[in-house]
Amino acid sequence: MSWKHLFSRALAADPQRLHFAAHSHHLWPDASWLGHLEAWEDAAGLADRKWEKVFGEVIPEAQGHIARELGLPDPATLAFAPNTHDLLVRIVSALPMERPRVLASDGEFHSFRRQSLRWAEAGRIALETVPLHALAERAARGEFDLLFASQVQFNSGEPLTSVEALAALARPEGPWVVIDGYHGFMAKPTDLSACSDRLFYLGGGYKYAMAGEGACFLHAPPGFGPRPEVTGWFAAFDSLAARQGGIGYAPDGRRFLGSTFDPSGLYRFNAVQRMLLAEGLDTARISAHCGALMDQFRASGALPDMALIDPPAPRFLAYKGKGAAHWQQHLASKGIVIDRRDEVLRIGFGLYQDAEDVERLARACR
Template sequence: MTGYKHLFQRALAAAPERLHFAAHSHHLWPDASYVGQLAAWEDGVRLADRKWERVMGEIWPAAQAHVAAELGLPDPGTLVFAPNTHMLLLAIASALPRRPLRILASDGEFHSFRRQAARWEEAGTAIVERAPLDRIAERAKAGGHDLIFVSQVQFGTGHVLKDIAALAALARPDGPWVVIDGYHGFMALETDLSAVADKVFYLAGGYKYAMAGEGCAFLHAPPGFGPRPEVTGWYAEFEDLSLPPGSIGYAPDGRRFLGATFDPSGIYRFVAVRDMLREEGLTTAAIAAHVDGLRAQLLAGLPIAAELLNPGSPARFLALRSPNAQRWKAVLEAEEVITDVRGDVLRIGFGLYQDARDVARLIEALSELR
């Protein structure tokens, strides 16, 4: 099995005794991200006030091109970046005119959406229907929703949304809108949105498998959907001399969902990491093949009794249900073996910086659990 530890020398040297199997939660950063971070700082001091010309004129388009290539998007201009996906979610919801907002979501969405949806319900600004992932398309076809929000890969179980096209077929500019949360899918699964790019929103970011850290979330916004978000910042303004005085203009592309001033360093890191992967010939398919070997090795020697929730899933982590999950995670962490837990589910995630020897050490650590 090919090793890629040389791409992560700084992160591995920072904690040499650590055995990190939480790539699905906090992916270790490759050395290229350090180069990107330095470039952001150096541009800031070298260019000062003029740094935004480079950020928006060079770094931003490079990041757009990388995301568009990864997802098969025909127009990189439909992409907009933000510090986190929550800001983008609020902008999307603000562009829908109906209140209360009628939302359909799966019953396994990430905490950020779960909490916001619950608060909207509490405030009376949304009516939320939740359904199991395998019934989302059926419930969506029944109609009556303004917003359909569902994860491409569920963060807790690793279950995968199998038919984005079925939801996309329902989407209309006047509603419903379909939003795919791709955070656990982007750069983990090969994803081609070319056939649905004119129908669905897609949210993801750099924190997980893109290996770029925080501050680089993005949204693909289909043309014609939400031309005037109510939650808006001055970066979204599009100067149009034909507008009458006092009018509020919007960019005609994905930038219509922009907010205000942001820290661009996450975008620098993302571009640097993607450039590194291209130079190394590491596609999402190639990384998945590496991970598949690690996962198969662990499953073949798994020494704990737990229910595997995602057998056969292409997700980059194993979801193992057991009443001992919380205790197991704590015991492992005390031994510098890093996993994570969600309720009674122990999650073990895989990445490029692991090899067969790491999996053997993990199996040994798991065998000590009681």
């Protein structure tokens, strides 16, 4: 079945383009345009009062969608920010020790990798990195205040299989466990109900949630980090009209909020979620559609000089070899968009592709 009708605007914007980078910059469905329009109309019609709707309706709706997707028992544990880097900085600022000892995988995305290396360089943290498969064993030996790992590695697609084992180590006094779910959220069914009270989870709308930039979120377990040092006035939004005294914090996930932000990403996120519900499309069904396309491409025998990295990621195939740059340039010359990380070629799959698109990609690779 084809779902291209849900993406008519994005596909019509460049009819000759074949976009196989859904894992990177997912094309926006038509519903996101309606959400963006709704954000503009609210800004125009409500003016100063728009924040009452944002906090009273838009954010609670987004919290509900994410809580349903992740199996969270309480949507109020969720906070939002324009990007996950903002949320990462607030988490580390809330740790109750001056120089946290941090353990992470050696394949983390740039938002964590760059910041953690700079913190380590400045003496702000003590950092140790290990391969993802060794993380749980190393963490179990103790000695750390923060454990950080991606649910799915951004470069290779390797999945984290020890989420609950890591969560079992977590304590409010440390260690804290932070899962970067950016390449897992809505790419694979995720149920955090058994450990949501012990781990942080980061995610966003830029990739598989199909909502674009500006819709990132944090699930913050109760009792962990009640007073982030890096904070903004939205962290106590309910008391803004009262006399200002001490530095108060919301008792739920809002304690990790920052300051004024562009809420249009959340409008788009909600509009896309409503579209998926109306179409009967959940993460499992979307994954089945993408999985069939991935199997078709693998069976085509394309890219014979590149080694497929197994197991495949939930929504992209990673091929490693010295010809990665050549293949990216060759396909770009034919109007086909894929991306590359050093010698790893990544080919991503989404709802806006069908079997004919995969065949065109395979022919170009032959």
